[in-house]
Amino acid sequence: MCGIVGYIxxxxxxxxxxxxxxxxxxxxxxxxxxxxxxxxQSSIRRSQGKLVNLEMRLKAxxxxxxxxxxxxxxxxxxxxxxxxxxxxxGGSFIVVHNGIIENYLALKEMLIGKGHTFQSETDxxxxxxxxxxxYQSVHDFEQAVRHAxxxxxxxxxxxxxxxxxxxxxxxxxxxxxxxxxxxxxEYFVASDIPAILAHTRQMVFMEDGEMVxxxxxxxxFSTISGESLVKKPRHIDWSPLMAEKGGYKHxxxxxxxxxxxxxxxxxxxxLLDGEGDVHLETxxxxxxxxxxxxxxxxxxxxxxxxxALVGKFxxxxxxxxxxxxxxxxxxxxxxPIINDKTLLVLISQSGETADTLAALREGKSRGAKNLAIxxxxxxxxxxxxxxxxxxxxxxxxxxxSTKAFITQLIALYLFTIRLGRxxxxxxxxxxxxxxxxxxxxxxxxxxxxxxxxxxxQLARTYMNASDFLYLGRGxxxxxxLEGALKLKEISYIHAEGYPAGxxxxxxxxxxDEKMPVVxxxxxxxxxxxxxxxxxxxxxRGGRVIAVCTAGDAELAQKAEATIEIPPCAEDLxxxxxxxxxxxxAYHVAVMKGTDVDQPRNLAKSVTVE
Numbered sequence: 120m121c122g123i124v125g126y127i128x129x130x131x132x133x134x135x136x137x138x139x140x141x142x143x144x145x146x147x148x149x150x151x152x153x154x155x156x157x158x159x160q161s162s163i164r165r166s167q168g169k170l171v172n173l174e175m176r177l178k179a180x181x182x183x184x185x186x187x188x189x190x191x192x193x194x195x196x197x198x199x200x201x202x203x204x205x206x207x208x209g210g211s212f213i214v215v216h217n218g219i220i221e222n223y224l225a226l227k228e229m230l231i232g233k234g235h236t237f238q239s240e241t242d243x244x245x246x247x248x249x250x251x252x253x254y255q256s257v258h259d260f261e262q263a264v265r266h267a268x269x270x271x272x273x274x275x276x277x278x279x280x281x282x283x284x285x286x287x288x289x290x291x292x293x294x295x296x297x298x299x300x301x302x303x304x305e306y307f308v309a310s311d312i313p314a315i316l317a318h319t320r321q322m323v324f325m326e327d328g329e330m331v332x333x334x335x336x337x338x339x340f341s342t343i344s345g346e347s348l349v350k351k352p353r354h355i356d357w358s359p360l361m362a363e364k365g366g367y368k369h370x371x372x373x374x375x376x377x378x379x380x381x382x383x384x385x386x387x388x389x390l391l392d393g394e395g396d397v398h399l400e401t402x403x404x405x406x407x408x409x410x411x412x413x414x415x416x417x418x419x420x421x422x423x424x425x426x427a428l429v430g431k432f433x434x435x436x437x438x439x440x441x442x443x444x445x446x447x448x449x450x451x452x453x454x455p456i457i458n459d460k461t462l463l464v465l466i467s468q469s470g471e472t473a474d475t476l477a478a479l480r481e482g483k484s485r486g487a488k489n490l491a492i493x494x495x496x497x498x499x500x501x502x503x504x505x506x507x508x509x510x511x512x513x514x515x516x517x518x519x520s521t522k523a524f525i526t527q528l529i530a531l532y533l534f535t536i537r538l539g540r541x542x543x544x545x546x547x548x549x550x551x552x553x554x555x556x557x558x559x560x561x562x563x564x565x566x567x568x569x570x571x572x573x574x575x576q577l578a579r580t581y582m583n584a585s586d587f588l589y590l591g592r593g594x595x596x597x598x599x600l601e602g603a604l605k606l607k608e609i610s611y612i613h614a615e616g617y618p619a620g621x622x623x624x625x626x627x628x629x630x631d632e633k634m635p636v637v638x639x640x641x642x643x644x645x646x647x648x649x650x651x652x653x654x655x656x657x658x659r660g661g662r663v664i665a666v667c668t669a670g671d672a673e674l675a676q677k678a679e680a681t682i683e684i685p686p687c688a689e690d691l692x693x694x695x696x697x698x699x700x701x702x703x704a705y706h707v708a709v710m711k712g713t714d715v716d717q718p719r720n721l722a723k724s725v726t727v728e
Contacts, residue, residue, distance in 0.1 A: 121148060121190065121191055121192050121193045121205075121216075121217040121310070122139075122140055122143030122144075122148065122190065122191040122217075122309070122310050122311065122314065123188070123189070123190055123215050123216075123217055123276060123278055123297070123308070123309060123310040124136045124139035124140055124143070124188070124189045124190075124307070124308070124309045124310075124314050124315070125187070125188045125189070125215075125278040125288055125290060125307065125308040125309070126139075126185075126186065126187055126188075126288075126305070126306070126307055126308075127185070127186045127288040127305065127306050127333045128185060128186075128302065128304060128305025128306065129185055129304065129305060130185060130305065131183065131184070131185060132155050132182075132184055132185055132186055132187030133153060133155060133177065133181070133182045133183075133184075133187060135307075135318065136153050136187050136188070136189035137153065137170070137173070137174065137177070137189065138317070139189065139307075139309055139314035139315055140153075140170055140173075140189050140190075140191050140314070141170055142311075142313040142314045142316075142317075143191055143309070143310065143311055143313065143314050144169075144170065144191065144716075144717060148191035148192055148193050149167065149168070149192060149193060149194050149199035150165065150166065150167045150168065150191075150192045150194075150199055150200065150201065150203065150204035150205075151165070151166060151169075151170050151172075151173045151189070151190065151191045151192065151204060152164060152165030152166070152173065152189065152190055152192075152204045152205050152206050152215075153165075153173070153177070153182060153187060153188070153189040153190075153206070154182075154187055154188055154189075154206040154208075154213045154215075154280060155182045155183065155184030155186065155187035156184050156186050156187065156280055156282065156285045157183050157184035158285075159282055159283075159285045160282065161208065161213050161280060161282055162182050162183075162184070163206055163208065163213070164176050164177055164180060164182055165201050165204040165205070165206070166201055166204065167199055167200055167201045167204065170191070186280065186285070186286075186288055187280075188206055188213065188215045188278040188279075188280060188288070189206075189215065190204075190205035190206060190215035190216075192204050192205050195219055195242070196219070196223070196240060196241050196242045196243075197239060197240030197241045198240070202238060202239050202240075203239045203240055203241050205241075205243060206280075207238075207239060207241065207243050207244040207246075207247050208247055209235065209244060209246075209247030209248035209249070209250065209251045210247070210248065210250075210251030210254070211251060211254070211281050211282040211283045212247045212248075212250040212251050212254070212263075212279060212280070212281050212282075213247065213279070213280040213281075213282075214243060214244075214246045214247040214250070214277055214278070214279050215243075215277065215278050216242075216243040216246055216275055216276070216277045217275065217276040217277075217295045217296075217310055218273060218274035218275040218276060218293075218294060218295040219242065219273050219274055220242040220243070220245060220246065220271050220272070220273045220275065221272045221273035222270075222271070222272040222273070223242035223245045223273075226245045226249060226270065226271075227245050230245065230248045230249065230252060233252060235248045235251070235252070242273075246267065246271070246275075246277060249267040249270060249271075250263050250264065250267045250279065250281075252267075253266040253267045254281075254283070260281045260283065260284040260287055260289065261287070261289065261332055263281075264279060264289050264291065264330065265330075265343055265344070265345060268291055268293075268330070268343050269343065269344075271293075273294070274293060274294030274295050274473070275291070275292065275293055275294065275295055276290070276291070276292040276293075276295035276296060276297040276310055277290065277291050277292075278290045278308055279291075286334060286335075287332060287333065287334045288306075288308070288332075288333040289330060289331070289332050289333070290308045290325075290330065290331050290333075291325075291329065291330035291331070291343055292325050292326075292327060292328075292329060292330075293327050293328055293343075294327060294473075294476075295310070295471075296310050296311065296469075296471045296498065296499060297309075297310060297325045298310070298311065298312055298315070298322050298323070298324055298325065299322065299323040299324075299325065299331055299338060299350075300315040300318060300319040300321065300322055300323075301319055301321040301322070301323065301338065301352055302318055302319045302321075304336050305318075306333045306338050307319060308331070308333075311495075312355060312357065312495070312514070313357075313514050313516075316355065316357055320354050320355045320356075321352040321353075321354060321355075322352060322353050322354075322355050323338070323340070323350045323351075323352050323353070324353065324497040324498075324502075325340075325350075326502070327499070328342055328343050328344075329341070329342055329343065329348065330342070330343050353496070353497060355496075357513060357514060368709070369517065369705070369709075369715045369716050370516035370517040370716045371517035371519055371521060371609070371705055371715050371716055372705055372715075374515055374516070374517055374521045374522045375521045375522070375568070375698070375701050375702060375705065376568060377512075377513070377522050378521065378522045378525045378564055378568075378698070379561040379562070379564040379565050379568070380561075381510075381511070381512045381513065381522040381525060381526050382525065382526065382529055382560055382561045382564065382694075383561050384511040384512070384513070385510050385511045385512070385526045385529045385530065385533075386529065386533070386557055386558070387511075389533060390554045390557065390558065391554075392551060392554050392555070392558075393551075394540075394547060394550070395536075395540065395545070395546070395547035395548060395549065395550025395551040395552075395553075395554065396536065396537065396540045396547075396550055397533045397536045397537050397540075397554070399506075399508055399533060399534070399537055401506055401507050401508070401509065402490070402506040402507075402508065402537065403490070403504070403505045403506020403507070404462075404488065404490065404505060404506050406541040406542075408488060409462075409537075409538055409541040409542060410541065410542050411459075411460055412440065412460060412461070412462040412488065412542075413440070413441075413460045413461075414440065414441050414442075414443070414457075414460065414461050414462070415434060415440055415441070415442045415443070415461070415462045415463075415464060416442070416443045416444075416445055416450075416455070416457065416461060416462070416463050416464070416482075416487075417430050417431065417442060417443070417444050417445070417463075417464040417466065418444075418445045418446075418447050418450050418463060418464070418465050418466070418475060418478045418479075418482075419444075419446075419447060419465070419466035419467065419475060420446060420447045420448065420467075420472055420474055420475060421520075421604070422468075422519075422520040422523075422524045422601060422604065423466040423467060423468065423472075423475075423520075423524070423527060424444065424446055424447075424466075425524070425597045425598070425600050425601040425604070426466055426524055426527035426528050426531060426597075427444045427464075427466055427531075428444050428596070428597035428600070429528055429531065429594060429597050429598075429693050430442070430444075430464070430466075430528075430531035430534075430535075431443075431444050432593065432594040433531055433532060433535040433594070433690060434531075434534075434535050434538065436690075437535050437536075437539045437544060437545055437549075437553075438535060438538050438539045438542060438544045438545070439544055440538070440542075440544075445478070447465075447472065447474035447475040447477070447478045448474040450474075450478040450481065451477055451478050451481035455481075455482075455485075457482055457485050457486075457487045458485065458486055458487065459486040459487065459488070461482070461487040461488070462487065462488045462489070462490060463478070463479065463482040463487045463488070463489040463490070464489075464490050464491075464492065464534075465478065465479050465489060465490070465491045465492070465493075465500055465504060466491075466492045466493070466527055467491070467492075467493050467498075467500050468493060468494045468495070468510075468512075468515065468520055468523040468527075469493070469494070469495055469498060470491065470493035470494070470495045470498020470499055470500040470501045471495070471498055471499050471500070472500070475500060476499055476500050476503070479491075479500055479503055479504060480503070483503075488505055489504045489505050489506075490504060490505060490506045490507065490508070490534070491504035491506070491507040491508070492507070492508045492510065492527055492530045492531065492534075493507065493509065493510065494509065494510045494511075494512045494513075494515065494523050494526070496509060508530045508533065508534060510523065510526035510527060510529070510530050511526065512525075512526040516716065517715070517716045518608070518716060518717055518718055518721050519605055519608045519609050519704070519715075519718065519721075521701050524601065524697065525694055525697060528693055528694050528697075529557070529560075529694070532553070532557065532690065532691070533557075535553075536550055536553050536554070553688075553690070556687070556688035556690070556691055557691070559687075560687070560691055560694060563685050563687050563691075563695060564694070564695070564698060566685050567684055567685060567695055567698045567699065568698060570682060570683075570684075570698075570699055570702065571702055573682065574682060574699050574702040574703050574706060575702070575706045577664065577680055577682070577703065577706075578703055578706030578707045578709075578710055579706075579710060580680070581635045581662070581664070581707070582610075582706075582707045582710045582711060584612065584633065584634065584635050585612065585613065585633075586612070586613045586614065586615075586629065586633075586634055587603065587606055587612060587613070587614035587615075587634070587635050587636075587637065588603075588614070588615055588616075588617065588626060588629065588630070588634060588635075588636045588637070588661075589602045589603040589614065589615065589616040589617070589636075589637045589639070589700075590616075590617055590618075590619040590622060590636065590637070590638045590639065590649070590652060590653075590656075591616070591618065591619060591638075591639035591649070591696075592618060592619040592620060592639075592645040592648060592649045592652075593643070593644070593645045594689070594690070594692065594693055595639045595641070595643075595645075595692055595693055595696055596616075596617075596618045596619070597693065598639060598693045598696045598697050598700065599616035599617065599618075599619075599637070599639055600616035601616070601697060601700065602614075602616060602637060602639075602697070602700030602701075602703070602704070603615055603616035604616070605700060605701055605704035605705075606700075606703070606704040606707065608704070608718050608721060609704055609705065609708040609713060609715050609718045610704060610707045610708040610711050610713055611711070611713060611718075611719070612707065612711075619638070619645075619648065619649045619652040620648065620652070622652055622655065622656070623655070627655065627656075627659065630656055630659045630660065630661040631659070631660055631661070632660040632661075632662070633662075634661055634662065635661075635662045635663075635664055636653075636656045636661045636662065636663050636664070637664045637666065637700070637703075638652070638653045638656065638663055638664070638665050638666065638678075639666050639696050640653060640665055640666065640667050640674060641666070641667060641668045641684060641686075641692050641695075641696065642667075642668040642671065642686065643689045643692060644689070650674065653665060653674075653677070653678070654677070657677060657678075662679045662680075663677070663678040663679050663680075664678065664679065664680045664681070664682065665677075665678035665680070665681045665682070666681075666682045666684060666696055666699055666700070667681055667682070667683055667684070668683065668684060668685075668686050669683040669684065669685055669686065670683070671683070682699045684696065684698075684699065
């Protein structure tokens with residue numbers, strides 16, 4: 120959630136920090152602020168609401184200085200307000216912070232007892248006062264940071280300034296993401312890559328328990344306990360233009376139309392067609408290790424959980440290994456039965472999802488093998504897993520996941536082929552057929568995206584409905600869940616997804632002449648069953664929108680509206696079906712006037728539990 124940007128160098132800090140915060144708006148926030156140092160004096164500007172409010176205040180009250188920190192806040196402790204916005208100051212110390220300090224109340228009571236006065240309701244302000252208290256003992260900025268951080272319990276990524284040592288900027292992390300950008304005699308620090316990508320491609324990804332001190336044109340890395348570290352930078356290939364809208368009205372629409380490209384990037388260099396296999400360069404699991412797996416547990420949250428459900432169908436169908444799918448926030452609280460023959464597959468777009476990361480650590484503590492599927496290189500989940508399949512979707516700015524979801528499906532498809540070939544469940548010919556279907560998929564998506572004008576018209580017809588029902592069956596059932604989630608997320612219309620066969624076990628009571636029912640009924644082995652469910656909806660007056668295979672004239676006569684998708688391999692139908700549902704949600708939301716890219720109450724990356 121929250122975003123951090125810091126800068127130290129020769130340029131004016133405020134424009135760099137403000138621009139970086141704008142690049143992090145996709146993470147979700149309710150307030151923002153910036154602090155700079157000039158001649159040993161700090162100046163802070165904060166505002167509630169969107170960054171435009173902070174920008175207006177900065178025009179009226181400019182900030183000068185070549186060192187500074189900024190923050191976009193998602194409320195955890197304390198309501199959204201200017202007072203609770205970061206940065207926070209205690210004595211000479213100014214702090215911005217992502218995460219949650221679990222023992223902040225005990226620390227706050229201790230500090231009040233020592234005479235400290237607090238202005239906000241936040242846990243972050245405790246850090247600044249704790250730093251001031253520590254400084255009274257050690258009289259050194261760096262040592263005060265080490266002493267204070269050692270007293271914190273919980274998760275944090277922090278950037279810190281000190282008026283008494285104004286030539287330094289210090290950052291540290293434990294459980295929240297932090298990346299350092301290396302420039303030419305200047306340095307950047309942020310909670311995510313897009314914030315600083317316009318200034319440098321050389322990035323250092325900090326690990327938990329590490330800090331960096333920027334001083335004398337150097338970035339000095341160490342553990343929080345004081346052990347010096349040598350960190351190797353990575354070159355990031357993402358272009359700053361990849362994070363721009365590229366002429367589209369919203370990032371979400373741009374990212375929907377980027378999906379054919381994202382699939383091509385995800386499969387590039389990985390298909391071994393002659394062998395009917397795939398090459399997953401960072402899989403981290405040998406054929407022998409894969410053969411030792413007798414059970415797979417796929418763990419994810421939200422949209423990634425829907426991808427996991429599709430993965431269950433793929434792996435069980437082609438590899439004949441039992442697969443469970445767990446919601447990450449539930450996994451470690453149910454005393455799961457796992458051992459060294461269990462493979463955990465963790466799916467997270469950001470690689471920083473707190474619940475998924477906690478599930479990974481729980482699984483590792485019990486001896487399970489683990490594999491990550493994520494989009495962000497060197498993210499926490501990727502680094503801590505035995506292996507990783509990167510999705511190569513590129514930056515996804517819209518909060519409602521589209522191309523990240525699609526490429527997660529592709530990663531699961533690739534893993535199914537690799538696993539099947541490794542354990543002997545897939546022969547070469549079947550692997551070749553699956554590879555060929557995958558190669559043809561991007562062009563099918565291009566064809567499906569041509570439905571956009573038609574879906575926009577449908578959105579106009581159904582935009583005023585107060586409830587939607589989505590039905591699917593088999594491998595397509597998770598796409599009914601995903602379609603409903605997309606509509607809920609960005610249009611704020613109540614929607615539910617169900618397996619079509621479950622309709623008679625409750626949801627059928629909701630159907631009337633006002634309710635649109637989106638039925639996923641492509642030509643596959645469950646076609647007749649779903650078509651029968653659709654007839655039941657029609658008989659009760661439901662307004663059926665059928666998403667069907669092109670040329671299904673009989674179905675088109677029965678449904679109130681149809682969206683015809685191109686024929687494709689049954690395993691890849693979920694990818695094709697997701698596209699019109701993404702477009703439907705998008706256009707309904709636009710017509711209702713909601714904030715498509717930053718829907719209310721949502722954040723891109725849920726980095727606290």
